Amino acid sequence: MAIICATNLSADAAHAATVAATLACRLGEPLLLLGVDDEVPDTEAPDALSAAEGGLAAEAVRLRALTGTVEPRMLRGASVESLLGEEECRSARLVVVAAEGWRTSAWRKTSLAERLARHGCAPVLAVRRDTALLDWARGRRRLMVMVGVDPRSSTSDAAITFLRELRRVGGCDVLATYVCSPLEERERLGIHTPVHVERLDARERTMEGLDPLVERVLMREVRERLGDLEGEGRVEVVLEPGYGRPADHLLHVAHARSAELTVVGMHLRGGVQRLWHGSVSEGVLRHAERSVACIPPGVREPRRLPPPRSALVPVDFTVASVQAIAQACSLVGPGGRVHLLHVHRLRGRERGPRDFHGVLPEPDGERDVVLQRLWQQVPRDPVARAVHWSVEGVSGDDVAVAICQATEREGVDLVCVGTSARREVVPDALEEAVARQLVLRCRKPVMVVPSA
Structure with a gap:
C-alpha cells in the first residue's frame, strides 16, 4: 500500500504534500508523489515540462526528510485517469491533494480534488492550509473530526471505517452528525403525536424541532451504527434537524462546532443520477472551510451481525403466534428482550384524530384488555423468566407497516412472525400476506415460524 499525493508545486500543494509525508511516516507506508502539470497542454511546451520535473525532484528531496521512501512521478495534464490508473488504485491507501490552488478550464468547473473523489478508487483527503491536521499527524494534539452518519445508509459504514483508521493514527474527538428530517422520521417511526411546541427549548420552537421520543430513537440508532470506537478522544452524537440539502446542514455543524476535518461517505453515482440526486460529499468538499475526507463505498469493512439479543413478535392470539413467541424466547436467550406487539386493524368508523404518544391507541375500552391478554402470552418456564x-x-x-414502524422504535434485532395454513376465527388474525410483506419491507431480519 502507499500514500499518494498529487501536487502542482503550489504553496497549497506543498502544505498538502507535507501532511501526506507525515502520514506516510506514521503509517510506515511509501509516498508516491505525482506531479501534475496543469499549466502545460499535453503536446506542447517541453521546456516548461522539464522545469516542472526539476521542481518535482526538489520537492521529493524535501519530503524525504519527513518520510523514508518518496517516489516522484511527473504526469502531463490533470486527467484523473492518468493520475490514478489500475496500478495506483490497487496500491493506494489514501490519496492526499490540496483542496485549493488548482486551475480549472472554462469547460471543466470541478477541481482536481472533486474529480479524484468522484473516481472512487481510494479515500481522498482534501487538505486546506491550516495547522490542525499537520499538528495532529505529528502527534502534537487531538483532532476535532466531524463524521456524517446516516443510520440507514451504507455510505456511513465507509466513513466510520476511515474514522477508525484515523483514531489508530492519533487521538480524535468525534462529532457523529446525522442530518434528519423531523417529519420523515416521525412517519418512519409511526409517531403521530402533535409536537407540543411549548415544551421545547426556546431555541427549538420551530417546525424543525425533534419530538423527544424521535430524538431518543435516533440517538440510539447513530450510536449503534458507530459501534465501539477504539482510540483516544471523546465521541458525541449530534442530531441536526433540517430540510433541503444535507451538505448545507453538515457544513453548518462543522462551522458551529469548529470541526477541523469532515469525513463523509460517498455514493459513486454518475451522469444523470448525480444531477438528479445531487452529492452530499461533493457539496461538503466544495464549500467546506477546513479539510475534508471523501470515502468511497469499497473502503467499508463487512458488518458482522451478532446473535440476536432482542426480538419483536406480532401477536394475533392464535397458536401460530404462541409458537413464534417460544421461538423468539429461545433465540434471544437469558438476558435478552422480547417485545410483543398486537396490531388492531382500523375500520372506517374507528378512524379519528391521531393524538397518542407513539401510535394510535386501541379502541376505547379494549386497550387494557388487549394489554392484559398480551402479558398472558408470556411463557412461564425458567428460560422465559430470564428474558x-x-x-x-x-x-x-x-x-x-405498523409492525415495521414498531421494529424501528424498539430497535430490535429480529422479527419472529408465526403463520398457519389453518384459518382461525380470531379478530385481527395475521394473514400470510402480512408475513410476505414483512419479508419484503422490513429493514430487520424476519423469521417466519410455521405452526405445526
Missing part, C-alpha cells in the same frame, strides 16, 4: 418482556397494542390501517 426481559414488554408489550404494546397499537392500531393502524396497514398491519405490516
Whole structure:
C-alpha cells in the first residue's frame, strides 16, 4: 500500500504534500508523489515540462526528510485517469491533494480534488492550509473530526471505517452528525403525536424541532451504527434537524462546532443520477472551510451481525403466534428482550384524530384488555423468566407497516412472525400476506415460524 499525493508545486500543494509525508511516516507506508502539470497542454511546451520535473525532484528531496521512501512521478495534464490508473488504485491507501490552488478550464468547473473523489478508487483527503491536521499527524494534539452518519445508509459504514483508521493514527474527538428530517422520521417511526411546541427549548420552537421520543430513537440508532470506537478522544452524537440539502446542514455543524476535518461517505453515482440526486460529499468538499475526507463505498469493512439479543413478535392470539413467541424466547436467550406487539386493524368508523404518544391507541375500552391478554402470552418456564418482556397494542390501517414502524422504535434485532395454513376465527388474525410483506419491507431480519 502507499500514500499518494498529487501536487502542482503550489504553496497549497506543498502544505498538502507535507501532511501526506507525515502520514506516510506514521503509517510506515511509501509516498508516491505525482506531479501534475496543469499549466502545460499535453503536446506542447517541453521546456516548461522539464522545469516542472526539476521542481518535482526538489520537492521529493524535501519530503524525504519527513518520510523514508518518496517516489516522484511527473504526469502531463490533470486527467484523473492518468493520475490514478489500475496500478495506483490497487496500491493506494489514501490519496492526499490540496483542496485549493488548482486551475480549472472554462469547460471543466470541478477541481482536481472533486474529480479524484468522484473516481472512487481510494479515500481522498482534501487538505486546506491550516495547522490542525499537520499538528495532529505529528502527534502534537487531538483532532476535532466531524463524521456524517446516516443510520440507514451504507455510505456511513465507509466513513466510520476511515474514522477508525484515523483514531489508530492519533487521538480524535468525534462529532457523529446525522442530518434528519423531523417529519420523515416521525412517519418512519409511526409517531403521530402533535409536537407540543411549548415544551421545547426556546431555541427549538420551530417546525424543525425533534419530538423527544424521535430524538431518543435516533440517538440510539447513530450510536449503534458507530459501534465501539477504539482510540483516544471523546465521541458525541449530534442530531441536526433540517430540510433541503444535507451538505448545507453538515457544513453548518462543522462551522458551529469548529470541526477541523469532515469525513463523509460517498455514493459513486454518475451522469444523470448525480444531477438528479445531487452529492452530499461533493457539496461538503466544495464549500467546506477546513479539510475534508471523501470515502468511497469499497473502503467499508463487512458488518458482522451478532446473535440476536432482542426480538419483536406480532401477536394475533392464535397458536401460530404462541409458537413464534417460544421461538423468539429461545433465540434471544437469558438476558435478552422480547417485545410483543398486537396490531388492531382500523375500520372506517374507528378512524379519528391521531393524538397518542407513539401510535394510535386501541379502541376505547379494549386497550387494557388487549394489554392484559398480551402479558398472558408470556411463557412461564425458567428460560422465559430470564428474558426481559414488554408489550404494546397499537392500531393502524396497514398491519405490516405498523409492525415495521414498531421494529424501528424498539430497535430490535429480529422479527419472529408465526403463520398457519389453518384459518382461525380470531379478530385481527395475521394473514400470510402480512408475513410476505414483512419479508419484503422490513429493514430487520424476519423469521417466519410455521405452526405445526
